[in-house]
Amino acid sequence: GENVEQHPSTLSVQEGDSAVIKCTYSDSASNYFPWYKQELGKGPQLIIDIRSNVGEKKDQRIAVTLNKTAKHFSLHITETQPEDSAVYFCETGTYKYIFGTGTRLKVLA
Amino acid sequence: DTAVSQTPKYLVTQMGNDKSIKCEQNLGHDTMYWYKQDSKKFLKIMFSYNNKELIINETVPNRFSPKSPDKAHLNLHINSLELGDSAVYFCASSQELRDEQYFGPGTRLTVT
Numbered sequence: 001g002e003n004v005e006q007h008p009s010t011l012s013v014q015e016g017d018s019a020v021i022k023c024t025y026s027d028s029a030s031n032y033f034p035w036y037k038q039e040l041g042k043g044p045q046l047i048i049d050i051r052s053n054v055g056e057k058k059d060q061r062i063a064v065t066l067n068k069t070a071k072h073f074s075l076h077i078t079e080t081q082p083e084d085s086a087v088y089f090c091e092t093g094t095y096k097y098i099f100g101t102g103t104r105l106k107v108l109a
Numbered sequence: 110d111t112a113v114s115q116t117p118k119y120l121v122t123q124m125g126n127d128k129s130i131k132c133e134q135n136l137g138h139d140t141m142y143w144y145k146q147d148s149k150k151f152l153k154i155m156f157s158y159n160n161k162e163l164i165i166n167e168t169v170p171n172r173f174s175p176k177s178p179d180k181a182h183l184n185l186h187i188n189s190l191e192l193g194d195s196a197v198y199f200c201a202s203s204q205e206l207r208d209e210q211y212f213g214p215g216t217r218l219t220v221t
Binding site (some may be wrong): 038094 | 209
């Protein structure tokens with residue numbers, strides 16, 4: 001069946017460093033690739049998304065890259081700040097909305 | 110103004126009871142969803158409604174029954190609650206399918 005693998009499950013970085021989270025998917029028909037940030041006690045919130053006709057998208061310190069051939073997409077956060085600490089989820093799928101297993105990012109001040 | 114709201118925020122109940130969670134969105138979106146997030150933070154879609162019609166119905170026990178009285182509301186009714194139903198339930202909405210989803214604050218259900 002369709003699945004999405006997300007790595008790493010936890011990530012600790014020093015403030016100011018970069019963080020990269022990667023997701024690999026199986027559904028070759030997937031064409032929408034969002035990333036969500038979930039803070040403690042809150043619902044997930046979209047931070048960036050990309051569609052399959054684009055290879056990369058940036059929004060200030062956040063970027064997403066997509067490799068459709070290899071079926072993976074990644075979230076890049078540069079110049080990390082303590083407020084970036086949260087759980088991050090990737091998601092994709094066509095008729096099924098499949099979330100990755102989440103990455104707990106800790107930014108150490 | 111809250112975009113996607115859910116009530117109640119917390120729900121503690123005993124096994125065997127029936128309970129409902131309500132969801133409302135004021136974004137004018139056509140599509141609404143219910144997700145379950147377990148204790149390990151795994152997020153899994155349960156249902157999706159588009160224009161009040163059921164679009165996605167994942168492998169969910171039939172004790173769970175969604176109802177969409179109109180495009181702005183999607184309620185979740187759960188019969189004969191079991192311990193394994195304990196989780197955080199999120200409602201979400203999007204303008205259309207495969208579009209940005211806006212999540213509610215969640216309802217933490219605890220079954221004792």
